Amino acid sequence: MTEQISKNRREGKYLTFRLGDEQYGLGILSVKEIIGMMPVTALPQAPSYVLGVINLRGKVIPVIDLRRKFAMPAIVQTERTCIIVVEQMEPEGRARLVGIVVDEVSEVIHVKAGNIEDAPQLGAMGESRAILGLAKEESGVKILLDIANALNARDYTLMGKAA
Amino acid sequence: MFKNMTVGKKIAAGFTLMIVLAVLIGGVGTWKASEVEVDVKDLNETHLPLTLLMGKVAETAGDQDLAATMFVLHGEERFVADFNRLDELEDGYFQELTAHITADQDLVSGGWLAMIEKLAGQHDEFVQAAQKMMAAARAQDQVLIDSAADLLEKDAQVFKKSVADFNDINTNEAKAVAGAALAASQSSKVEMGILSVVILLVGSVLAYLLTRAITKPLSQAINDINEGATQVAVASGQVSSASQSLAEGASEQAASLEETSSSLEELTAMTRQNAENAAQANVLMQEATVVGGRANASMAELTSAMKEVTRASEDTSKIIKTIDEIAFQTNLLALNAAVEAARAGEAGAGFAVVAAEVRNLAMRAAEAAKNTSNLIEGTLKRVQESSVLVGSTNEAFAGVSLSSAKVSQLIAEIAAASKEQSLGVDQISTAVTEMDQVTQQNAAAAEESASASEELSSQAEVMRDTVADLAALIGGNAAFLANGPLVSSQRVLPRRRQVSVPRRNTLTAQLAIPFADDEEFVDFQGAV
Numbered sequence: 109m110t111e112q113i114s115k116n117r118r119e120g121k122y123l124t125f126r127l128g129d130e131q132y133g134l135g136i137l138s139v140k141e142i143i144g145m146m147p148v149t150a151l152p153q154a155p156s157y158v159l160g161v162i163n164l165r166g167k168v169i170p171v172i173d174l175r176r177k178f179a180m181p182a183i184v185q186t187e188r189t190c191i192i193v194v195e196q197m198e199p200e201g202r203a204r205l206v207g208i209v210v211d212e213v214s215e216v217i218h219v220k221a222g223n224i225e226d227a228p229q230l231g232a233m234g235e236s237r238a239i240l241g242l243a244k245e246e247s248g249v250k251i252l253l254d255i256a257n258a259l260n261a262r263d264y265t266l267m268g269k270a271a
Numbered sequence: 272m273f274k275n276m277t278v279g280k281k282i283a284a285g286f287t288l289m290i291v292l293a294v295l296i297g298g299v300g301t302w303k304a305s306e307v308e309v310d311v312k313d314l315n316e317t318h319l320p321l322t323l324l325m326g327k328v329a330e331t332a333g334d335q336d337l338a339a340t341m342f343v344l345h346g347e348e349r350f351v352a353d354f355n356r357l358d359e360l361e362d363g364y365f366q367e368l369t370a371h372i373t374a375d376q377d378l379v380s381g382g383w384l385a386m387i388e389k390l391a392g393q394h395d396e397f398v399q400a401a402q403k404m405m406a407a408a409r410a411q412d413q414v415l416i417d418s419a420a421d422l423l424e425k426d427a428q429v430f431k432k433s434v435a436d437f438n439d440i441n442t443n444e445a446k447a448v449a450g451a452a453l454a455a456s457q458s459s460k461v462e463m464g465i466l467s468v469v470i471l472l473v474g475s476v477l478a479y480l481l482t483r484a485i486t487k488p489l490s491q492a493i494n495d496i497n498e499g500a501t502q503v504a505v506a507s508g509q510v511s512s513a514s515q516s517l518a519e520g521a522s523e524q525a526a527s528l529e530e531t532s533s534s535l536e537e538l539t540a541m542t543r544q545n546a547e548n549a550a551q552a553n554v555l556m557q558e559a560t561v562v563g564g565r566a567n568a569s570m571a572e573l574t575s576a577m578k579e580v581t582r583a584s585e586d587t588s589k590i591i592k593t594i595d596e597i598a599f600q601t602n603l604l605a606l607n608a609a610v611e612a613a614r615a616g617e618a619g620a621g622f623a624v625v626a627a628e629v630r631n632l633a634m635r636a637a638e639a640a641k642n643t644s645n646l647i648e649g650t651l652k653r654v655q656e657s658s659v660l661v662g663s664t665n666e667a668f669a670g671v672s673l674s675s676a677k678v679s680q681l682i683a684e685i686a687a688a689s690k691e692q693s694l695g696v697d698q699i700s701t702a703v704t705e706m707d708q709v710t711q712q713n714a715a716a717a718e719e720s721a722s723a724s725e726e727l728s729s730q731a732e733v734m735r736d737t738v739a740d741l742a743a744l745i746g747g748n749a750a751f752l753a754n755g756p757l758v759s760s761q762r763v764l765p766r767r768r769q770v771s772v773p774r775r776n777t778l779t780a781q782l783a784i785p786f787a788d789d790e791e792f793v794d795f796q797g798a799v
Contacts, residue, residue: 121613123606136613142606144599187599213602215630216609216623 118241119221124250125192125210128180133243133252140193140205142213145185162207164193171207172259188212194255219243281484285477292473296466303459310452317375318445324368329434331361332394336427339401343408343416351405358398365391390433397426486745493742500734507727514720521713528707539696546689549682556679563672570665577654577661584651591644598637605630
């Protein structure tokens with residue numbers, strides 16, 4: 109019963125993007141906005157996957173290189189490279205904005221609950237918790253990310269410091 | 272030493288020796304003969320007349336005795352007259368005897384004159400006794416006659432005895448002289464015989480040596496000359512065969528020269544053809560060069576046109592890029608709108624549809640821009656390929672142009688070479704003509720050589736005859752006689768060949784080289 113609820117909870121609209129060869133999905137409600145690539149100010153002593161910070165309309169937000177975060181090989185940025193600004197609810201209940209760099213933003217899709225499956229429990233717990241589920245679409249399987257789990261707590265501390 | 276002397280000296284030396292020996296034998300003979308002559312002269316002029324005179328003295332004395340006796344007996348005065356006449360005669364004889372003895376100094380010194388004087392004295396005593404007897408008879412005194420007769424007889428006896436003694440002495444002396452003469456003549460005979468034998472021996476030896484000394488080198492010389500004549504004959508045969516092969520070579524050469532001449536004509540024709548072809552090729556190449564120039568110009572135009580196309584495509588590409596960017600931005604905007612619409616929940620449902628539509632349009636615009644971009648890219652690629660092709664074509668044309676320039680140059684060289692070749696062929700023609708003349712001269716030389724070898728052969732024959740004469744002169748040489756037939760048999764064969772072969776060859780050469788204007792050749796032909 110709880111599983112069903114959980115599944116139902118996962119149904120909804122997702123913003124899909126491409127990272128490498130794979131398509132990922134982000135819950136539409138966690139997305140604040142999509143912006144094109146812009147100059148990033150690098151931060152000293154930051155983890156390698158933190159590119160730096162950007163000034164988004166007077167608001168300085170950190171930018172994560174999701175490729176590095178997912179231990180994927182780095183590529184040269186193209187004109188398709190975008191920053192997705194996601195809104196992250198912190199434990200204190202305060203909303204926080206984080207930019208994640210993706211190869212290309214695809215579209216907004218509606219995923220039905222019947223098309224979502226759990227990720228197989230193979231690797232470390234942290235890794236699998238980052239994946240909300242796998243959406244089976246006609247264009248292929250899309251990896252639905254739980255962005256809060258994907259960017260772990262330490263990152264948030266770091267981000268908070270940065271902010 | 273004897274061997275090194277000349278024949279003349281040898282002969283002179285031999286004759287000198289013989290003359291010396293002859294003079295020696297003559298001298299010895301003359302000397303001996305003069306010895307004998309002295310003895311015989313002594314006998315003849317002294318001893319024989321002495322004997323004769325002494326006989327006459329004895330006879331006359333006897334006649335006086337008889338006349339005195341007859342006067343005594345008959346008393347006739349004529350007997351006295353006879354007696355006186357005889358006495359005078361006797362005196363004359365004594366004078367003759369004295370003269371004879373006086374002529375010979377040896378007799379004078381030998382006491383012969385004294386003997387004659389003694390005889391004359393005895394004769395005077397005998398005459399006195401006879402006159403005394405005749406005076407007694409005239410007085411007719413018998414006693415006195417008798418005593419006178421006795422005295423006369425005694426004196427006569429003494430006188431006769433002296434005459435006999437003288438005669439004995441004279442005879443002995445004559446015998447001695449004759450014996451000496453005989454001995455001298457005998458020794459002379461022996462000496463002359465020995466000398467004759469010596470001369471005979473020396474002369475024989477000398478004659479043998481001289482003959483040997485003269486005939487041996489002469490025979491050697493004859494042999495050598497004969498050998499030389501043989502070799503000359505052989506050599507003349509070789510010369511003949513050499514002149515034959517020379518004539519054959521000349522005829523072959525002449526034939527070759529004719530072939531060469533015709534080949535040269537063909538060569539000349541080919542050279543001319545080459546020159547003409549080269550000229551035509553030159554014209555064609557010039558045309559080709561003009562065409563190549565035009566092609567070059569066209570290619571340049573093509574290149575510039577393609578550059579224009581490229582530039583236009585690039586411009587278009589930029590525009591397309593802008594369109595693509597706009598589509599991307601529009602897409603982002605549509606996505607943001609969709610996000611906003613989703614956040615708005617039910618209220619944003621309519622907006623979401625609009626956003627989706629906008630996004631579709633953006634996607635289509637992007638798609639179209641991408642297609643156009645691909646097309647332009649393809650165009651650019653093709654233009655680039657074409658550009659490469661044009662470049663290579665250009666290069667090819669440049670190569671063609673270069674090649675045609677080279678070809679032109681080569682053709683010009685060929686033309687020049689053809690010209691030189693033509694000159695060379697002319698020179699070769701001249702050379703062939705000269706060679707032809709040389710061949711004629713060779714043929715003539717071969718003929719001359721043949722006649723010379725014939726002459727040589729006849730000279731060898733003459734030499735051989737001379738040698739034969741010489742050999743006969745020195746009395747038949749065995750070696751020469753042995754060589755003789757060999758020489759003649761070797762000599763005849765090449766001579767016959769000499770006569771026939773050159774004629775045939777010159778005729779062949781004449782047939783091979785029929786130059787009517789060659790005067791020498793006509794003479795040459797006539798000479799054959």
